[in-house]
Amino acid sequence: MQAESGAGAGEVFLAFLKLxxxxxxxxxxxxGYFRDELVVRRRWLGDGAYADLVALCQFLPGPASSQVGFALGLLRAGLPGALAAWAGFTLPSAALMAAFGLAAGGIDHPAAEGALAGLKVVAVAIVAQAVWGMGRSLCPDRERASLAAAAAALAVLAPGAAGQIGAILLGALVGVLIGRGEPVEGGRLALPLTRRAGIACLGTVAGLLLVLPLLAGLSPLLALADGVARAGALVFGGGHVVLPLLEAEVVRPGLVPPDAFLAGYGAAQAVPGPLFTFAAYLGAVAEGPVGAVVALVAIFAPGMLLLCGVLPFWDALRRAPRAQSAMQGANAAVVGILGAALWNPVFTSGVTGPLPFAMAVGGFVLLTQWRVPPIWVVLAGAGLGAAAL
Structure with a gap:
């Protein structure tokens, strides 16, 4: 399916702004929202093509739902449509998170500080829910459960980006050795990108990841862009996995205080749209409005460029069992990395006494057993924190 000549970027922007x-x-x-709005209601494409697109974006590092939206915009209206889809889906939550980041530095009222403490406790419950759910789906056998445990140990014993990257690479290697991947069947997905354009996009990603570390020492803003881009290029398995990667890149070097980091992560659960807009909050805390824009672009750019780079080669890659096995192993390692982050910094910073512990346990039960939407748990945590912490 090619980009439709009669479709415009404006139509795409409005559809994704609603989302x-x-x-x-x-x-x-x-x-699910994308399928209901764009496959069922608007009929931009069929279920088979949509499933194929979702499979590709789950295979790649980066923000999976945003990558699917970007590709849907590409299908509908070419590159302008892709950019319109990203802007419409991303900017509402990015603006809210940046505003919260700019306001956070001026919060000194006891009730407001208590609310921030409550958001840190909420982060414990939400990350625990993510570890629980991802572990059940991505570690269904003892080999992958053991791999997740080994990755968690490596991430705890070797804190920082090096340990996390090592855990992902180890997971991919063990996944190939285990060899549980199976070729994916399905229809062909054709998008308006040539192989030459794909190679150019892959080269751009490699260039960014090589050049930014060399420039990081020149200014805090470039250091922020370097760390956030590296985190965006390594995220497998869902938005919550960005937490430990960003913590390693912005908290450990001292760009963002630990308490502000966890409070912002809790607040990110209360806004619609992609969790990656947490980067706009971090940029605002670290470097003001310019930092918010730089961090937002930096975290999304690698995933979108990788998507454009792989799209022309997807048909061949998706049928390779070893590629599927490597991804299964990497995803199991991601569960371990997130589990390590649940311990430190999330639990150690958020749970500071009996009441925060009770709030964290209650929030986890509400999320996993009562299926309460995260926004209500976030609001409850902030309210209880303002009243009692």
Whole structure:
């Protein structure tokens, strides 16, 4: 299916702006919203092509739901449509998170500080829910569960980006050795990108990841762009996995204080759209409005360029069992990395006494057993924090 000549970027922007204002619940929920609005209601493409697109974006590192939206815009109206889809889906939550980041530095009222403490406790419950859910789906056998445990140990014993990258690479290697991947069947997905354009996009990603570290020492803004881009290029398995990667890149070097980091992560659960807009908050805390824009672009750019780079080669790659096996192993390692982050910094910073512990346990039960939407858990945590912490 090619880009439709009669479709315009304006139509795409308005469709995705509606989704960006109403899509709560994380990447999996976003994919459901996309299907309902664009496959069922608007009939931009069929279920087979949509499933193929989702499979590709789950295979790649980066923000899966945003990558699906970007590709849908590309299908509908070419590159202008892709950019319009990203802007419509991303900007509402990015603006809210940047505003929260700019305001956070001026918060000194006891009730406001208590609300921020409550958001840190909420982050414990939400990350625990993510570890629980991802572990059940991505570690269904003892080999992958053991791999997740090994990755968690490596991430704890070797804190920082090096340990996390090592865990992902180890997971991919073990995945190939285990060899549980199976070739994916399905229809062909044709998008308006040539192989030459794909190679150019892959080269651009490699160039960014090589050049930015060399420039990082020149200014805090470039250091922020370097760390956030590296985190965006390594995220497998869902939006919550960005937490430990960003923590390693912006908290450990001292760009963002630990308390502000966790409070912002809790607040990110209360806004619609992609969780990656957490980067706009971090940029605002670190470097003001310019930092918010730089961090937002930096975290999304690698994933979108990778998507454009792989799209022309997807038909061949998707049928390779070893590629599927490597991804299964990497995804299991991601569960371990997120589990390590649940311990430090999320639990150690958020749970500071009996009441925060009780709030965290209650929030986890509400999310996993009562299926309460995260926004209500976030609001409850902030309210209890303002009243009692």
């Amino acid at each position: 960006g204002l109403t899509s709560f619940g994380g990447p999996v929920a976003h994919l």
